[in-house]
Amino acid sequence: MHELSIAYNIVNIATRAAQEAGAEQISAVHIRIGALAGVVADALRFSFAIAAEGTPLANAELIIEEVPVVVFCPNCRTEVTLPNPRLFRCPSCHRPCGQIVHGRELELVALETL
């Protein structure tokens, strides 16, 4: 359960960005979570509400974009999206692919002000 510490990281980065932009109240926080980031979206939402208390992010909505796993297929020589993060096989040629291109992201994308 490290979602609370991740939530505090989000709140710290976002609070600084809000202050720099002169925003007093944030209404929404957009983040991207990769399927291999090891972060549970529900646990993060719960933790975020606690971490945001008493900051410009209090009551802000956490909007999560889930990023699928993308690997490089050496056979097809292209990047392919895995339909299932538990099966690292190219969906077109069905050969094993282990080079992860996307899916480990944990990114704070943007804030919305009121």
Added chain:
Amino acid sequence: MSYETKRLIEIRQGVLSKNDQLAAELRSRFHAAGVTVINLLSSPGAGKTSLLEATMRVMLAECRVAALVGDLATDNDARRLARSGGLVRQIQTGDMCHLEADIVARHLADWDLSQIDLLFIENVGNLVCPAGYDLGEAARVVLLSTTEGEDKPLKYPATFATADAVLLTKMDLAGPVGFDRAMAEENIRAVNPLAPIIATSARSETGLQEWMAWLREQMQARAKGSKTIA
């Protein structure tokens, strides 16, 4: 203020960017000092400390080995490992379920890295949280013990998918617990087609030669890397 209209503030920053930056600094320090760093991950009780004891006993005869050992509490593991004669330090994380780069940096602040060839970082026993935190390691090794069940790689794909090697541990118990090695390997392969899989037992010393050969390869790769750069 009431005139303010809704607007978007772009950030585009990694939530763990501070950790990633510290880890990158550690990685270049390790590289400059010629230390090969191995981050060991597994669930609690998979045998990280027993494997390290057996590994350090042998590797200490050929190179300078050190270990940082992460646990929520107690220094039992560090005391066990110190018997091997290597440089060992316990990291007590309190409530933290994983190690972060700044904790590692603080705990080796007074170590002379140029006097170490191989450094193990035994992460907190946990198959979820440590996966997201780069510690500046050269390689990440994940352990799966025969007593845990063959489907762990499918339950924790983030940890197994990012492993540079996977060790099956407690192979001496495979028979009594009915461990299906072929299925375990198939599940590891499903989420990580590239990492070598090495079957070991710290007690019966099965597979330890293969594991240590892999470690030597990592050290040689480092040594070559530094020569090219220098």
